[in-house]
Amino acid sequence: MFEVRTLWQKALFVLAFVCIGIYVFFPTYWMVNTALKPAQEVFNPIPTFWPTVISLAGFKEVFRDQRIWVYLKNSLTVSLISSGLATVIAAYAGYSFSKFRYRGRKAFMYLILTAQMFPFVVLLL
Amino acid sequence: MRSKMHRGQRLTESQFGFLLALPALAVFGVIILYPLLNSFAMGFTNQSLLKPARRFVGLLNFERIFMDPNILQVFVNTFVFVICTTVLSFSLGFIWAILLNQGIRGSELLRGITLVNWIIPGTAIGFLWMWIFNGQYGVLNAVLRGLGLIEENITWLGRPMTAMAGVIIARAWQTLPWYMAFLLAGLQAVPFEQVEAARIDGANNFGVFTKIVLPNMKFIIFLILILGVIGNLQHFDIIWVMTQGGPAQATTTLAVEVYRRAFQNWELGVAAAIGVLWVLLISIFAFFYIRNLEREGQ
Numbered sequence: 334m335f336e337v338r339t340l341w342q343k344a345l346f347v348l349a350f351v352c353i354g355i356y357v358f359f360p361t362y363w364m365v366n367t368a369l370k371p372a373q374e375v376f377n378p379i380p381t382f383w384p385t386v387i388s389l390a391g392f393k394e395v396f397r398d399q400r401i402w403v404y405l406k407n408s409l410t411v412s413l414i415s416s417g418l419a420t421v422i423a424a425y426a427g428y429s430f431s432k433f434r435y436r437g438r439k440a441f442m443y444l445i446l447t448a449q450m451f452p453f454v455v456l457l458l
Numbered sequence: 459m460r461s462k463m464h465r466g467q468r469l470t471e472s473q474f475g476f477l478l479a480l481p482a483l484a485v486f487g488v489i490i491l492y493p494l495l496n497s498f499a500m501g502f503t504n505q506s507l508l509k510p511a512r513r514f515v516g517l518l519n520f521e522r523i524f525m526d527p528n529i530l531q532v533f534v535n536t537f538v539f540v541i542c543t544t545v546l547s548f549s550l551g552f553i554w555a556i557l558l559n560q561g562i563r564g565s566e567l568l569r570g571i572t573l574v575n576w577i578i579p580g581t582a583i584g585f586l587w588m589w590i591f592n593g594q595y596g597v598l599n600a601v602l603r604g605l606g607l608i609e610e611n612i613t614w615l616g617r618p619m620t621a622m623a624g625v626i627i628a629r630a631w632q633t634l635p636w637y638m639a640f641l642l643a644g645l646q647a648v649p650f651e652q653v654e655a656a657r658i659d660g661a662n663n664f665g666v667f668t669k670i671v672l673p674n675m676k677f678i679i680f681l682i683l684i685l686g687v688i689g690n691l692q693h694f695d696i697i698w699v700m701t702q703g704g705p706a707q708a709t710t711t712l713a714v715e716v717y718r719r720a721f722q723n724w725e726l727g728v729a730a731a732i733g734v735l736w737v738l739l740i741s742i743f744a745f746f747y748i749r750n751l752e753r754e755g756q
Contacts, residue, residue, distance in 0.1 A: 455497050
């Protein structure tokens, strides 16, 4: 869509690409990198950008604690059931709003559309 | 169409249509509308989890909020946080979308990996950035020291200004892929003939961007900016994990303030009153969002 021909344009393209690329990808890399380091290397005041020794101790620790399975099960239960229910209910509502014309249809539609806009902390009170 | 038969009773077409929407409306009523109205009502009482009974106190909570010298800072913080995260994330997401739309090799793969930021849970993102900004072991300090930009380590999240910058950077990092995805779709919908015609007429990159790309993407840009602002106005988890609103209220936004008042000080009435103001603030943006959808729909 945009032309990258002159040296100046190429330089700008590469500079923007590298800068945003580092911002977008580096933190995720850092998370993985830290996860694979042995504990004493994690708490090294001069961080290593590439793990010298790959250690799976962190992961072993996570899975040795049996509660991780409970957490995984809870997360899956909540996400699967809520998305399943939401899809079914929303499918009926969506069909109703698009196919039929009745009084209050538009108002209901916008009311439901605003549902995600209310801060959930306020709903918890 | 013939009217539907239902248990021997005649339902008109529109009644049947309404019936289909009923479960959604019921769920909306029970989990959104009722708690919301309840919170609104609570804003006019002195309800507290430390006292058993609640009493109607009129506008006392609102009076207390506006007499509180700290509340102004909370509003300013919210304003700074929302504007900076939205602008930073939107503009970097837009540039990133343009770069990935240039058709260089590997673009599709990079698009896919970019979306990873969006699916990492907010609490994990908070801890990740906290670790990057850490004053002792943080990689940011190490890099800046290595480049000779700073002499000594800085506790980034321990100073008011840098703590705010820190949560803004973390939140912008989380939402960047979201803007990128929408803007990429928008860029790909820009008619190629128009770009080509502009080129033949001698337009440069800047001309193509301002005269062809922006006008074509006006609607999508407006929509994601409003949704972005609403999302940032509500944002809670990254701030709470990284700074808990500190140091000394420097990163306390409305979301954090309501939570703190309600679940740490147990002043439900005051928290609900702040919540009322907060919802009113969001409603302004929601109004523009819906009006725009309406206009586009016609």
